[in-house]
Amino acid sequence: HAKEAGRGSYSLYLPTMEGHAPAVLQQEHLLRRAVREQQFVLHYQPQVRVDTGRLHGFEALVRWQHPEQGLVGPDHFIPLAESRGLITAIGRWVLREACRQLRAWHDEGLPQVQVSVNLSAIEFRQRDVVADIEHTLRECGLAPRFLEIEITETALMQHADQTRETLAALRALGVSVTVDDFGTGYSSLAYLKRYPLDKIKVDRSFVIDTPQDADDVAIVTAVVQLARSLQLQSVAEGVENPEQLALLRGLGCDLAQGYGIARPMPAAQALEWMRQQARPVARCG
Ligand code: C2E
Numbered sequence: 001h002a003k004e005a006g007r008g009s010y011s012l013y014l015p016t017m018e019g020h021a022p023a024v025l026q027q028e029h030l031l032r033r034a035v036r037e038q039q040f041v042l043h044y045q046p047q048v049r050v051d052t053g054r055l056h057g058f059e060a061l062v063r064w065q066h067p068e069q070g071l072v073g074p075d076h077f078i079p080l081a082e083s084r085g086l087i088t089a090i091g092r093w094v095l096r097e098a099c100r101q102l103r104a105w106h107d108e109g110l111p112q113v114q115v116s117v118n119l120s121a122i123e124f125r126q127r128d129v130v131a132d133i134e135h136t137l138r139e140c141g142l143a144p145r146f147l148e149i150e151i152t153e154t155a156l157m158q159h160a161d162q163t164r165e166t167l168a169a170l171r172a173l174g175v176s177v178t179v180d181d182f183g184t185g186y187s188s189l190a191y192l193k194r195y196p197l198d199k200i201k202v203d204r205s206f207v208i209d210t211p212q213d214a215d216d217v218a219i220v221t222a223v224v225q226l227a228r229s230l231q232l233q234s235v236a237e238g239v240e241n242p243e244q245l246a247l248l249r250g251l252g253c254d255l256a257q258g259y260g261i262a263r264p265m266p267a268a269q270a271l272e273w274m275r276q277q278a279r280p281v282a283r284c285g
Pocket residue numbers: 004005045060061062073074075078091094117118119120150180181204237238239240257258259260264
């Protein structure tokens with residue numbers, strides 16, 4: 001896990017995340033302070049079109065700038081934030097910061113790229129979530145079509161009526177919705193036709209061992225075809241090498257994201273990356 005959080009990160013694995021052990025209470029105390037003092041930073045990972053290699057947008061991924069422990073990845077504090085009622089405050093900061101940054105890039109005359117923001121189930125279930133998003137977009141002067149929301153399929157499976165309402169409201173607003181970590185939750189496929197969705201993101205656990213693993217190739221193939229049949233776009237995450245990108249191109253997958261294209265990076269570096277990305281072929285590997 002520590003490795004996935006990126007370079008310079010620090011493992012904060014807490015076996016009793018739900019408990020009241022001193023280490024957990026201390027971490028909760030520090031996280032509350034982090035929310036007050038906004039000790040967070042967003043890293044941006046490019047998503048490119050598989051056919052042309054052109055930049056489509058960025059996924060915004062939050063990190064905690066821990067006062068003593070350096071950069072802490074989301075897997076090490078989002079669960080605690082969720083269980084201690086802090087996720088909504090963090091999520092609001094993430095959304096605002098991502099929209100502000102995107103608007104700043106647009107203002108610099110950069111390509112009009114999108115940004116996608118992860119919403120946890122708790123945030124997605126907030127009654128006023130769509131009003132919040134609309135308000136933030138307006139404040140930042142960002143058109144809704146530039147924002148994409150990523151929700152796990154597990155979150156989509158809960159509270160069917162409210163989920164449908166929220167998704168319909170997002171659609172009406174013009175914000176698009178991606179099903180994140182597709183294939184890893186417990187779910188039926190029925191929700192894919194019931195709900196207004198835009199993209200399916202193939203979980204990186206299915207991508208990582210392609211093209212060597214025949215079973216994974218079969219799964220990725222099936223998901224890309226399923227998306228196309230339902231007129232949804234497909235996104236593959238965890239693309240680490242040119243062979244995987246070639247496979248996805250052959251399958252007609254729409255978008256790709258992964259270390260082989262670019263790692264998540266701070267805004268300044270993402271800007272550099274955009275400027276250097278004049279070449280129309282994805283640089284992978
Ligand atoms: P996710 O939404 O599935 O994000 C993709 C994760 O895969 C990121 O980890 C990213 O760094 C990593 N990744 C990207 N390309 C590759 C690759 O080629 N190989 C491998 N092995 N990994 C790759 P990260 O940044 O540690 O984020 C982990 C999870 O934390 C995210 O998974 C997302 O569910 C959650 N998260 C991140 N930011 C936020 C946020 O602002 N709010 C909420 N609620 N959750 C967030």
